Amino acid sequence: MPLGTVDRAPPPFFKQGPSAFSKLVVLSALALLLMVVDARRQWTAPLRAATASVLYPVQWLALQPVRLAQWAGHYVGSLADAQQAAAEARTELVRQAQRASIVEHLAQENRELRTLLGMRERLPPNARGAEILYESPDPYSRKVVxxxxxxxxxxxxxxxxDGYGVMGQVTRVYPATAEVTLLIDNQQAIPVIxxxxxxxxxxxxxxxxxxxxxxxxxxxxxxxxxxxxILTTSGVDGIYPPxxxxxxxxxxxxxxxxxxxRIECEPLARMHNTLHVLVVDPLSDGRRPGAEAAR
Incomplete structure (x- = not known):
């Protein structure tokens, strides 16, 4: 016998068993039968429940990477949304603070102007409104411009x-501004009654x-x-109206x-944080000693 013929498969004529098509038909019929019986008798329900119980840990482990990815995406999205909301809140807070400061500034101006108008009714007609630009940087004097x-x-x-009382006196005049020395300056004096x-x-x-x-x-x-x-101006100096x-x-x-x-007194005028004042023309061209000293 030749050496190459020992391990060779037998010829197709000697093969046994049903054909592949027959197997397909039989298995399909069996599957259909099982589905019909299961639908009517529910024989396989315990088997399915047992199989689901056995496979649940495997399914849970298999779903963890998916859930982790979903959680990470949700966390990143929530963090981005939170950061955006915080930025919008800060922007809105700044906007509201600006509005509040503007409203407060306008309210203060309104109060001062109303008070000034009430004070102006008691003053001579030669009084003009002015706005305080800034305080003098000199720490040894009390002056505003x-x-x-x-x-x-x-x-x-x-x-x-201002609308509450006398603040001071103009001691220097420039083309567009003037320097006012406040009454609380140590070189100022005012006659009172x-x-x-x-x-x-x-x-x-x-x-x-x-x-x-x-x-x-x-x-x-x-x-x-x-x-x-209460102390008011006496008018004896010829500068301040009485x-x-x-x-x-x-x-x-x-x-x-x-x-x-020694009698200590508190000025009625607000010496700080005042926005608007009235400048009253002096009753005469004379200068009182306190003003000359301040000059």
């Missing part, structure tokens, strides 16, 4: 006041007063001034060994 000057007819020595007692005095600015104070110097120990008394509110008495103290009393 207003937006009215020679071009608007502002004169040196003109009294300046106590509206309750009728006593005339001279109020001076207090050097180094943190909150801004005035004081009446060289008052007798028998003074009738009391805390709460009757303008100036200050309120805070404290009356006797200076030891001097025979005099």
């Amino acid at each position: 207003i937006d009215q000057g020679q071009a608007q007819g502002v004169q040196p020595g003109s009294p300046v006041m 106590n509206t309750r007692t009728g006593q005339r005095s001279l109020a001076f600015g207090v050097q180094g007063a943190r909150e801004g104070r005035l004081e009446l110097r060289f008052e007798s120990v028998n003074t009738e001034a009391e805390p709460g008394d 009757g303008l509110p100036v200050a309120r008495v805070l404290k009356v103290a006797v200076v030891d060994g001097s025979g005099f009393s």
